[in-house]
Amino acid sequence: MVKMPAEVQETINKQSPVPIATADADGKPNVVFVGFLRIVDDETIHIADNFFDKTAANLLENPRVSIVAYDGGAKKSFQVKGSIEVVAEGPVYDDVKVWVHAKSKALPVKAAVIMHVEEIYNAMYGPDAGKRIA
Numbered sequence: 254m255v256k257m258p259a260e261v262q263e264t265i266n267k268q269s270p271v272p273i274a275t276a277d278a279d280g281k282p283n284v285v286f287v288g289f290l291r292i293v294d295d296e297t298i299h300i301a302d303n304f305f306d307k308t309a310a311n312l313l314e315n316p317r318v319s320i321v322a323y324d325g326g327a328k329k330s331f332q333v334k335g336s337i338e339v340v341a342e343g344p345v346y347d348d349v350k351v352w353v354h355a356k357s358k359a360l361p362v363k364a365a366v367i368m369h370v371e372e373i374y375n376a377m378y379g380p381d382a383g384k385r386i387a
C-alpha cells in the first residue's frame with residue numbers, strides 16, 4: 254500500500270461525486286459516480302454500496318478500482334488505484350452504515366467497500382500528466 258499525500262487527500266475531499274472505475278473479468282470498463290466516499294486514513298478509502306449493480310459484479314470478479322479527482326482552483330488532479338474488500342457485516346460495515354444513515358435512513362447500505370491505496374498518479378494536464386507520484 255502507499256500513503257496519500259495531503260494534496261491528494263485535499264483534492265479527493267473536494268470532489269463530489271467521485272467517479273469510480275471498475276472492470277469485469279474480461280476487462281470491460283465501467284464508471285459510476287459515488288457520493289459516499291471518504292478517506293479514513295492515509296492508505297484507506299471507504300465507499301458505500303447503496304445502488305451498485307455492474308459495479309458490484311465487477312468488484313466480485315476483479316477486486317480493483319480507480320478513482321480520479323480534480324481541483325480546478327488549485328489546478329491539481331490525481332488518479333488513485335487500489336485493491337478492494339467488500340464487507341456486509343462487521344465493524345467497518347457498521348461504521349459505514351452509521352455514516353450513510355446520518356444522511357438518509359432510506360439508503361440500503363448493501364455493503365461497504367474498503368479500498369487499499371496502491372498507486373497514485375498526477376492527472377493534471379501539463380508536463381507531469383500521467384506520472385506516478387506514489
Ligand SMILES: Cc1cc2nc3c(=O)[nH]c(=O)nc-3n(C[C@H](O)[C@H](O)[C@H](O)COP(=O)(O)O)c2cc1C
Nearest residue numbers: 270285286287288289301302303304305306307308
Ligand atoms: C450524484 C450521484 C451519486 C451517487 N452516489 C452513489 C453512492 O454513494 N453509492 C452507490 O452505491 N451508488 C451511487 N450512485 C449510483 C451509481 O452512480 C450508479 O448509478 C450505480 O452504481 C449503478 O450503476 P452500475 O450498474 O454501473 O453499478 C450515485 C449516482 C449519482 C448520480
